[in-house]
Amino acid sequence: MKKELFIKNLRSELTGIEIQEADEIVADYEEYFSAGIENGRSEEEIARSLGDPRVLAKQLRAESKVKRAEKNVSVSNILRAVLATAGLGLFNLIFISGPFFGLLGALLGLYAAGIAVFASGFASIVAGIFYWSNPEFFSQYAHIGVHPVVAILFGLSSACFGILFLIGCGYLTKLFFQGTVKYLKFNLKVIIGEKEQG
Numbered sequence: 452m453k454k455e456l457f458i459k460n461l462r463s464e465l466t467g468i469e470i471q472e473a474d475e476i477v478a479d480y481e482e483y484f485s486a487g488i489e490n491g492r493s494e495e496e497i498a499r500s501l502g503d504p505r506v507l508a509k510q511l512r513a514e515s516k517v518k519r520a521e522k523n524v525s526v527s528n529i530l531r532a533v534l535a536t537a538g539l540g541l542f543n544l545i546f547i548s549g550p551f552f553g554l555l556g557a558l559l560g561l562y563a564a565g566i567a568v569f570a571s572g573f574a575s576i577v578a579g580i581f582y583w584s585n586p587e588f589f590s591q592y593a594h595i596g597v598h599p600v601v602a603i604l605f606g607l608s609s610a611c612f613g614i615l616f617l618i619g620c621g622y623l624t625k626l627f628f629q630g631t632v633k634y635l636k637f638n639l640k641v642i643i644g645e646k647e648q649g
Contacts, residue, residue: 452498464508467535476511484542508541510642517635531599536635539642547638551631558627561620563638569613575606 452460459479466475480501487497501507513535520532539546579602 452495454494454498456479457494457498457501458484459503459569460504461508464505466597467512470623496545500529509535509640510557512633513539514577516518517632517639520628521632521636524625524632529628533631536638543642547635550552554627556623558620560619561623565613565616567613569610572606572609572611572613575609577606579603579606 458481460475461480462473465476468476483493483501484497488494513532516528516532516535520528533547533551537544579599583599583604
């Protein structure tokens with residue numbers, strides 16, 4: 452494959468990357484071709500050493516999305532980076548998306564637990580206040596023997612614990628996203644290393 456066709460194919464496959472970044476990538480590969488030609492290599496030989504432009508573009512897209520997720524940590528950026536990296540092959544699909552979505556599910560479960568603890572505390576506070584102001588309404592539950600003050604205090608402690616639990620989940624989410632980005636970067640290094648050795 453000649454330089455012009457390789458560059459054209461590469462540029463057409465660099466979808467999902469900002470235009471300025473795609474221009475920089477293409478300029479780097481044009482420079483790589485020029486340096487190789489100056490060293491006596493043919494365009495076809497250089498293109499063969501770089502591999503399929505579609506595969507190369509997938510890898511470059513994944514690198515771009517991982518860098519974006521590292522700079523601006525958000526759910527959408529992390530998800531894009533995970534999906535782009537998982538799309539590099541079957542190995543990545545199994546060893547990136549599987550653990551990521553499993554851990555994400557566990558994290559969402561923790562958030563749900565925190566919300567449930569807070570909601571139950573809040574409900575206990577409301578029930579205690581309502582019982583205090585309308586004791587005849589709750590007369591059928593009088594055999595339980597819970598004083599409204601106890602219900603309100605229990606509700607306050609439960610709601611506070613729920614809030615602390617959710618704050619902890621926030622810190623855990625931050626660590627999870629940072630760990631995900633580090634793992635994706637490591638994975639890309641392994642893939643690039645294998646390609647360079649291959």
